[in-house]
Amino acid sequence: MDKTIRILTSYVIGLILIFGFYVVIYGHILPGEGFDGGMLIASAFILCMIVYGRDEAKKRVNISSALVVSAIAGLLLIVVGFLGLIGIRDGHQFFLDNFLPQGDPHYLFSGGIVPVLNVLLGVLVGFGFYALFGYLVVWRGERGTDAEP
Amino acid sequence: MxxxxxxxxxxxxxxxxxxxxxxxxxxxxxxxxxxxxxxxxxxxxxxxxxxxxxxxxxxxxxxxxxxxxxxxxxxxxxKTRKYSVREISPAAAMFFFAVVFIIFSIRGIKDLPIFGEPLMRASSLQIAQTISEIGATNIVTAILLDFRAWNTLMEAFVIIVMIVGVTVILRKKGRKVER
Structure with a gap:
């Protein structure tokens, strides 16, 4: 890509990542949610991949391990769901039960398992869409110009 | 006026x-x-x-x-031609099914609530119970991740299945060499 775009991207990517993690972590208090924050994180990675090429982005975050991370986050969602079956709260024994203590509203540690599921969903969507784009893209950067998928 | x-x-x-x-x-x-x-x-x-x-x-x-x-x-x-005799029977069938559909839809519309009346048996409960039962201030997130967590779980599985499908189709290893 152009030199101007490369330099501007190096400034912008950190801000986009910080905003994505902010939306994910504060999803149960402020507008936004795991899906939206995950898409922000994935868009930062994808911007890096578009500007610097696939080989350059592979050095930062490996694509196949990103897929594994997102799959592990999906498994952890099921694990958190089955933890509700144990019956930590009295009289609430069902799948995806809100078993953690509520905490005070408007604070960061509140809402039971909602922030946990938020973070898991953010990781799943972010790394998953990064892996999806990484498998689909053919732009390999400045040096390798052949378009082999 | x-x-x-x-x-x-x-x-x-x-x-x-x-x-x-x-x-x-x-x-x-x-x-x-x-x-x-x-x-x-x-x-x-x-x-x-x-x-x-x-x-x-x-x-x-x-x-x-x-x-x-x-x-x-x-x-x-x-320059397309006008209607011929053979096109009458599909048109007649279309009108017949349109009349049947209109009759059934009028019967269905009668059971709907009156226009402008609030119809929020489930969502009013969710709005009232969000802060006391869950503690999350963002009601949308509370509904998505607690009241309807099954729905969100299945959406996440749809995403994972899509990504794994793309990976399987575009993989390099394990593919037979084409002649």
Whole structure:
């Protein structure tokens, strides 16, 4: 890509990542949610991949391990769901039960398992869409110009 | 008075739409379509939606420029044939099923709640119980991740299945060599 775009991207990517993690972590208090924050994180990675090429982005975050991370986050969602079956709260024994203590509203540690599921969903969507784009893209950067998928 | 004006404009739009289908001269047909579009724009203006009206106007003008240029480049007369006897039976079947559908839909509409009445048996409960039961301030997230967590779980699985499918299709290892 152009030199101007490369330099501007190096400034912008950190801000986009910080905003994505902010939306994910504060999803149960402020507008936004795991899906939206995950898409922000994935868009930062994808911007890096578009500007610097696939080989350059592979050095930062490996694509196949990103897929594994997102799959592990999906498994952890099921694990958190089955933890509700144990019956930590009295009289609430069902799948995806809100078993953690509520905490005070408007604070960061509140809402039971909602922030946990938020973070898991953010990781799943972010790394998953990064892996999806990484498998689909053919732009390999400045040096390798052949378009082999 | 206002309602009469609105209804008359809508009737004009309907007549213009019927004309646009039936007229054989293609340039007149395009003009009738323009009547439909600008009539709808006036309706949008009266219903206090000026933003939609501007979009409608811009789209109409662009569409008619393209249509008129196409008519000038090709033929000016609609040369497709008119209805024959063989097309009567599908049309009759269509009308029959339309009448049946309208009868059933009228019976269904009777059971719907009155227009403007609040119908929030489930969601009013969720709004009332979010802070006391869950503690999350963002009600949308509380509904998505606690009241309807099954739904969100399955959405996440849809995403994972999609990504794994793309990976399997585009993989390099384990693929047979094509001759």
């Amino acid at each position: 206002f309602a009469i004006l609105l209804v008359s404009i809508l009737i004009f739009v309907l007549i213009m739409a019927a004309l646009a289908v039936q007229i054989r001269d293609l340039m007149s047909s395009v003009m009738a379509l323009a009547g439909v579009g600008f009539g709808l724009a006036i309706v949008f203006l009266f219903l206090s939606a000026p933003e939609v009206m501007t979009a409608q106007l811009v789209l109409e003008v662009i569409t008619y420029v393209i249509m008129i240029s196409v008519v000038y480049k090709t033929s000016k007369l609609d």
